[in-house]
Amino acid sequence: METIIIILAGVLVTVATYLLLSKGVLRVILGTAILSHAAHLLLMSMGGLKTGGVPVIGEGDGTYTDALPQALILTSIVISFAVTAFLLVLAYRTHQENKMDLSKIARGLKNE
């Protein structure tokens, strides 16, 4: 199972890298979002999958899956959400003020 999940994460990373290298600002932000999905899956599979029950005391047979990666992922989800939200508003404001996408901003900087 872990191998499959890691390969899935690898595919996500590949697509995210490809999107990051593209010109459209929305695609770049999508790339970062997908990259964080891949990171979460990686964290999950590193702790070992389905080695026990739900990490709530009193549930199941007394063995629990690793709770530490879950706590880490939870923190990470919130942080990546904050960053994604900020990036989106930034992209929206940049477009509104300058009517430009990323590639044009880059070129504009170079020509000035």
Next chain:
Amino acid sequence: MISIQLAIMIPFLAAIITPFFYKKLPRIHIGWFVLTVPIVLFISLIRFIPSIAEGKAYINTVQWIPSYGINFTTYVDGLSIIFGLLITGIGSLVILYSIYYLSAKESLHHFYIYLLLFMGAMLGVIFSDNLMVLYVFWELTSISSFLLIAFWYHRKKSRYGAQKALLITFGGGIAMLSSFLMIYIMTDTMSVREIISLIDTNHALFIPALLLLLIGAFTKSAQYPFHIWLPDAMEAPTPVSAYLHSATMVKAGIYLVARFTPVFGSHEVWFWLVSSIGLVTLFWGSFNAVRQIDLKALLAYSTISQLGLIMSLFGIGSIALQLGASENSIIYTQASFAALFHLVNHSTFKGALFMVVGIVDHEVGTRDIRRLGGLMAFMPVSFTIALIGSFSMAGLPPFNGFLSKEMFFEAVVNVSQSDIFSIHVFGLLFPIIAWIASVFTFIYCMIIVFKTFFGPYRPEKLEHEAHEAKVGMLIPPIILAALIIGIFIFPNMLGDYILRPGLASIFPSLSLEGSYEPISIWHGFNPALWMTIGVVVIGIVIFRIQSRRKSLYIPPGKWTFDQLYNSTLEQIELRGFKITSFYMTGSLRDYLVYIFLFLMVSVGGIFLFTDAFTFDMSSNAPITLYESLIVFTMMAAVIAIIFAKSRITAILLNGVLGYSIALLFVLFRAPDLALTQLVVETVTTALFLLCFYFLPEKEKEDTAQKTKSVNVIVSILVGIIFVSVALSVQGGKLFETISAYFENAYELAGAHNIVNAILGDFRAFDTMLEVIVLFIGGIGVYTLIKLKARKEAENIENQ
């Protein structure tokens, strides 16, 4: 006797105080205060002479960085006292001269601060025994010289000359520093005195250290081909040219060669480099001096030429170290003695000549020899001084230049008959080059006198009516002229008391008893005298022929070292700009490619190099149908994002990914994660959709096919490296997890939910900071939107 450390520090302290005098006593020319500094130092240095003449040396140490062996150690011996007397003596005269030369309108405090800095640094160079301290003072002379050359900084040529001097002398300084470090590696000491006995001539670093040290000395002393900065440094005020660029700074390289002769001098490479570069410089400088039309440029090239003469004499003198204490070595130590003698002589006559040129420039407003002439009747004193200085430089009796020129000829004739270092192959070249260079020297000396002071007087070409200079301006060159004649009459007073101890510190291993001949004014009809007579006869003939031509100036050709220097600077700037603009494209995509490539090389490369790829799937959990369906869906969704034509499809597919991960979290027994992921994914998708309306309508991907394929290759490689690293790490667990501890959540924290206990209790610090991140994100979003509102409001108000 005052400590030498104090003597070195006095100019620096005076430099600090000078501006206070300038501001508080504006009526008195500030130079009068400054003048006391070199006079006091000169007198206190003179008091060392009797004991040094008896062979004593003074060592004094003040700790600076003792843990690195860097201490402010001073060493006063025969060699350093010669330079110390020159620096303070000529320094006093130059400051006296500058009081009359510079008008009160100039920023005098700057001038004297720089000059005092230079004087202190120069004293530091010659009295330091520690390599690192020597280097520090060495660079200080470069910096203060840079400031002095660009004293009239509003002139473009001054700035150019200062930059050129700085670049070349700093380049040499760096070479010298690396040489010092090599010496330290070889001998494990920073003290110049100790190095002499500890140096190992067979060490692998010996030759590199020797070469780098000579580069430092040659750049400072304007030797071929590093001489190009000196003529451009003539943009400095004349007192600076007289002091720095004839008497002191350019002799720092000479000092270095003399000081390190006992260290490196016994090697063949040292002899050949020092003597041949010196001779080439001697010839090239005198040849170019003849071609100049500006008197100061002429003197600059003549300085280069004379420095070459001194350098070649030190080179010839180094043979004595090879021969050891034998009868034969006398003739070679005599060459070094001649070098020291000419060093002093050159300082006297060149200082006087620069001052006279400054007077001419000051009184008639030009230094162009095509406009000058017939000044003898108007400026009799200046003329006399110029005559004495020039004839001394040309090597005519009864002036001191005659004696040192004779000794020089004797030395080159002697070396041509030497039989070591296979000199006999090229030996004859030594006297020939020296003789030709002396003919040129004779010619440009005649130019200085006859083109300036003889011939027709042309007032229409001059800016001011010619008249004699103020007495104060004439006193310093008169003193120097008196010295020129005085040294000729009593050469052995200088030789016995000052120069001989200097010779002893160049050849500490040789006992010089008996290996020293007193200077004789008349030494019979020997080859050297015939050579001098030849120089005078041929020189007069060529000068007569040449002066028929209106201008002696021959414009420099295309292939000069100045051209090489200029185009090198230009090319460095151009190439640097090209290289930078080649990779700093300003495009985010390019920078990301660099980052990903670096990731591949560093992570992937290290994994490959250490053969760390290990795949172990034995501990894998079993695969069920549900999970494989979800994984399949996600793969399909993520690949579809790439090919999605419209933005909304991409956003929705991203939502599919997020919800699928939430489902996976459910299956992997992580209920809190699943809940959070669901909520967050919903809000994120909503945000995407919100921005969707405002973002550019169609995201045109008009990327070139080549760029596209690079992108594809890069992303696939990143994915492969990610997967292989992750699989290797996952397969090989090093130790058990610490999660068993957190399973005591109820006992320790009173919580049933372990994940929540970790977040809120065990590792609550993370949670707090994560909340702050969210908070900052929220404020950021709010600010971005609000900022616009205010701006629009302002716009409305403005309308």
